Amino acid sequence: xPVPEGLAGLRVDAGLARLLGLSRTAVAAIAEDxxxxxxxxxxxxxxxxxxxxxxxxxxPEEAPPPENTPVDIEGxxxxxxxxxxxxxxxxxxxxxxxxxxxxxxxxxxxxxxAGFRISTSGIHERQGIVxxxxxxxxxxxxxxxxxxxxxxxxxxxxxxTVDKRYHxxxxxxxxxxxxxxxxxxxxxxxxxxxxxxxxxxxxxVTHYDTLEMFRAASLLxxxxxxxxxxQIRVHFAxxxxxxxxxxxxxxxxxxAKRLGLDRQWLHARSLAxxxxxxxxxxxxxSPYPADLQHALDSLRHDS
Numbered sequence: 201x202p203v204p205e206g207l208a209g210l211r212v213d214a215g216l217a218r219l220l221g222l223s224r225t226a227v228a229a230i231a232e233d234x235x236x237x238x239x240x241x242x243x244x245x246x247x248x249x250x251x252x253x254x255x256x257x258x259x260p261e262e263a264p265p266p267e268n269t270p271v272d273i274e275g276x277x278x279x280x281x282x283x284x285x286x287x288x289x290x291x292x293x294x295x296x297x298x299x300x301x302x303x304x305x306x307x308x309x310x311x312x313x314a315g316f317r318i319s320t321s322g323i324h325e326r327q328g329i330v331x332x333x334x335x336x337x338x339x340x341x342x343x344x345x346x347x348x349x350x351x352x353x354x355x356x357x358x359x360x361t362v363d364k365r366y367h368x369x370x371x372x373x374x375x376x377x378x379x380x381x382x383x384x385x386x387x388x389x390x391x392x393x394x395x396x397x398x399x400x401x402x403x404x405v406t407h408y409d410t411l412e413m414f415r416a417a418s419l420l421x422x423x424x425x426x427x428x429x430x431q432i433r434v435h436f437a438x439x440x441x442x443x444x445x446x447x448x449x450x451x452x453x454x455x456a457k458r459l460g461l462d463r464q465w466l467h468a469r470s471l472a473x474x475x476x477x478x479x480x481x482x483x484x485x486s487p488y489p490a491d492l493q494h495a496l497d498s499l500r501h502d503s
Contacts, residue, residue: 201255203238208251212236215249216257225300230259265324266298268308276310279340279484284349284477286316287342287484292463292491296332296341298325307341318343320350330354331362334430339366339468340486344476352476357427363472366422367411367488368432369465369496370441371452373418377410381435385428394448395430397438404428406435414499416455417444421469432466444495459495467492 207215216227216236228245230236235258236243238250249255275291288307290296295306308328311318318328328343330353344350356362386401388394395401405425412419418441422432430449436442437449445451445461456462472483488496 203249203251203253203255205251207249210249211245212238212243212247212249213245220257220259229300230257233260234258235260266300266302268298268306268312268325270312271305271309272313273305273307273310275489276307278314279486281316281345282477284344284346284475285342285353286311286345287340287471289486290333290338290341290468291489292336292338295335297329302335304335307343311343316343316345318345320344320347322350331357331364331427333468336463337466337468338486338489338492340471340484341468342471342484346476349476353473356473360425361473363470363483364424364427364468365470365472366424366432367467367469368420368422368436369417369444369492369499370420370436371417371444371455372441373413374408374410374420374436374439374441377413377418379408381406381408381439383435383438385431385434395428395434397434402426402428404431404435406431412500414503416502417499419496419499433464459498460491461495463491465492465495 207219212231213224213228217224231243231245234242237256238253273294277289278286279289280287290307295302295304297306297308320327328345330344333339333341344353382405383397384401385395385404386398388396403426407423409421410418411421424431433443433446433449442449442451443464443466444459445456446464447453467488470483470485475482
């Protein structure tokens with residue numbers, strides 16, 4: 201078909217995702233496999249669409265949905281469970297649920313191995329998932345076990361009535377020591393797997409308070425008003441105070457090595473919300489894992 205006027209100027213992955221109803225990731229994979237042509241010439245995912253250009257897309261056969269393979273996960277503990285919800289302490293290196301291209305452990309796979317049964321609607325590989333944590337971020341995560349809990353918690357996260365608290369060690373000393381970062385976040389122009397503060401990004405708000413200051417860094421308590429991908433990492437990197445150990449977003453590799461960090465110092469400390477069964481206030485907290493505690497102890501010793 202010819203490229204519609206409304207898609208002119210868009211990247212191939214963004215434009216075809218809108219046109220075909222696929223995800224940008226799926227379109228990018230098709231393009232990388234040579235499945236997109238413009239006027240007979242193979243097009244990459246970042247090429248721009250031209251109105252009227254003859255578009256040819258070879259859509260592969262649908263792959264089976266990814267599976268959350270049941271496996272015992274070292275370091276993943278159950279913080280709380282009842283008939284409606286289960287709260288886990290997620291270690292780094294574990295995804296929330298199975299996705300195309302991820303071959304590591306998942307929270308849902310760990311719960312299946314532990315004998316938890318999730319009976320909710322939604323996409324097969326995401327059943328029970330009401331929020332996510334990055335693979336490299338540790339901390340508390342709640343999963344809905346019942347349909348009632350899934351519906352109530354999805355609504356609560358969307359309405360931003362869930363109190364999400366993170367602790368982060370950032371380089372330097374933010375000024376002011378307590379404040380709010382209100383800056384839109386979108387995909388990084390040069391790296392599809394990164395995000396950045398951009399004029400056309402999505403509304404993103406982060407509140408923070410300094411808990412402790414060290415010679416080279418600060419420990420912050422962070423409250424997320426919105427929940428964008430990499431929000432904390434992007435916002436503090438934009439202020440030139442990246443999370444310690446976060447080399448993706450500009451952290452000092454020398455400091456990371458000295459603190460023994462091979463990931464960002466970022467931990468989902470607590471979640472608080474109205475319990476979906478009876479509305480009572482419910483809060484669950486996660487302790488620091490060993491690697492983050494070691495880095496914190498090192499900072500205190502140096503200071």
